[in-house]
Amino acid sequence: MHLTRLALTNFRNYTHLELNLAPGLTLLQGNNACGKTNLLEAVFYLATARSPHAGAERELLRWGASEEPIPFARVEAQVERRNGTQTNLEIVLLQAGEEKGHQTESVEAHKTSGRMSKRIKVNGVPKRALDLLGQLNAVLFLPEDLDLVFGSPGDRRRYLDTTLAQIDPRYGRALSRYNQVLEQRNSLLREFHERPFKPAELEIWDQHLVTEGAYIIGRRAETVERYNQLTAEIHPRLTGGAEYLALVYQPSVGLAAGRAVEPALGPGDLPAGRASAVAPRFAQQLASMRSRELGAGLTLVGPHRDDLRFLVDRSPEMTHAMDAITYASRGQGRTIALSLKLAEVALMRAETEEEPVLLLDDVMSELDAPRRAALSQTVMDASQALITATDLEDFTPELLTRAKILRVCEGRVLSEDTGGPQIPVS
Numbered sequence: 001m002h003l004t005r006l007a008l009t010n011f012r013n014y015t016h017l018e019l020n021l022a023p024g025l026t027l028l029q030g031n032n033a034c035g036k037t038n039l040l041e042a043v044f045y046l047a048t049a050r051s052p053h054a055g056a057e058r059e060l061l062r063w064g065a066s067e068e069p070i071p072f073a074r075v076e077a078q079v080e081r082r083n084g085t086q087t088n089l090e091i092v093l094l095q096a097g098e099e100k101g102h103q104t105e106s107v108e109a110h111k112t113s114g115r116m117s118k119r120i121k122v123n124g125v126p127k128r129a130l131d132l133l134g135q136l137n138a139v140l141f142l143p144e145d146l147d148l149v150f151g152s153p154g155d156r157r158r159y160l161d162t163t164l165a166q167i168d169p170r171y172g173r174a175l176s177r178y179n180q181v182l183e184q185r186n187s188l189l190r191e192f193h194e195r196p197f198k199p200a201e202l203e204i205w206d207q208h209l210v211t212e213g214a215y216i217i218g219r220r221a222e223t224v225e226r227y228n229q230l231t232a233e234i235h236p237r238l239t240g241g242a243e244y245l246a247l248v249y250q251p252s253v254g255l256a257a258g259r260a261v262e263p264a265l266g267p268g269d270l271p272a273g274r275a276s277a278v279a280p281r282f283a284q285q286l287a288s289m290r291s292r293e294l295g296a297g298l299t300l301v302g303p304h305r306d307d308l309r310f311l312v313d314r315s316p317e318m319t320h321a322m323d324a325i326t327y328a329s330r331g332q333g334r335t336i337a338l339s340l341k342l343a344e345v346a347l348m349r350a351e352t353e354e355e356p357v358l359l360l361d362d363v364m365s366e367l368d369a370p371r372r373a374a375l376s377q378t379v380m381d382a383s384q385a386l387i388t389a390t391d392l393e394d395f396t397p398e399l400l401t402r403a404k405i406l407r408v409c410e411g412r413v414l415s416e417d418t419g420g421p422q423i424p425v426s
């Protein structure tokens, strides 16, 4: 699939942008702080309904726009699938209260309240965020991908969730319901000291937690196995045969109490995708944790406490494997992150039968020649790749000859600099 058009209004530093996009490679070149990352963020936002950068959606609204009578940010794109089907995607972020035409709050309150409401449309029809997922598949490469290896378990769970929600709508729904149930269950557990309740009250939440959680665990296990099959080829290729990588899924369900690190369920131990086999173990573990959970006022077991480990070794037998999270060098960490992303591209292609749109933000400059060559190859095979750079020297000559180059400058995108005056693309 590829984007044929991207339009932004009041998104980050873009007041207004209308951009026609071609399949193949587009290089977005520009100096620091001109809007390259913001443009890729907008595309990824349409793919996932979440920003990879912003802590709060309010940050996406252009600063000056909150002074306008009706402050809003809008991202819209036209997506073309392999079979020629066109889909129009739109997200509008509206400062809370605006949709009622100023009747609910004063203008001053709007400016300071910071609450945003999100309106999503697919082909002009209002939809929920969950229904947007899968309409546009995108894989984002960032220098911060290193956090997948050295960051927190939460970073790794978020990564798996973002990938899976794009390829499996049921996963997105299960995750959203799981998080709702988890929140309700946690608030009930917190209340226990003030208002002791009967176990039956908790059991209703437990059932939902187990149903949704078992699907999430099964799907994560299955996906990690797929990653392993893919990285078995990708990782040695990236390292010239010097290193092999194994991913180990560590579901919190099945772990003996207090042994948070050791995987009780190894990757081969969990029947992939078979939630029915996970559910009884999850339910049993919740039951055995009951008094500890009441004491802690918190749900102590479930996919919200899963993790992923990376083992690397010089031989494919993995007999002397080291735990990358603890021992890898930064370069090794970067290579693991790149292996994961390249595997994600292949996974999405296989699961959706569409080529995902690749978004590469400033990543070439971080890589050495062999890794840059491997990434360039994936980029050249993509149906569409949008790549940012401050410097075109980071790209291989082959990539440069194939690419359309756009200059990004102070929240505007200009056509290729041919030496004459630059022409806005519309």
Ligand SMILES: Nc1ncnc2c1ncn2[C@@H]1O[C@H](COP(=O)(O)OP(=O)(O)OP(=O)(O)O)[C@@H](O)[C@H]1O
Residues within 6 Å of the ligand: 011, 012, 013, 014, 030, 031, 032, 033, 034, 035, 036, 037, 038, 039, 059, 060, 061, 062, 063, 064, 362, 390
């Ligand atoms: N909500 C916002 N409204 C207006 N401007 C914003 C908003 N959020 C961020 N910016 C600004 O947008 C500018 C461009 O940011 P962006 O991260 O896209 O730059 P970039 O071209 O990727 O730069 P670099 O090469 O340094 O990575 C920055 O100056 C940033 O401060």
Ligand SMILES: [Mg+2]
Residues within 6 Å of the ligand: 036, 037, 038, 361, 362
């Ligand atoms: Mg940037």
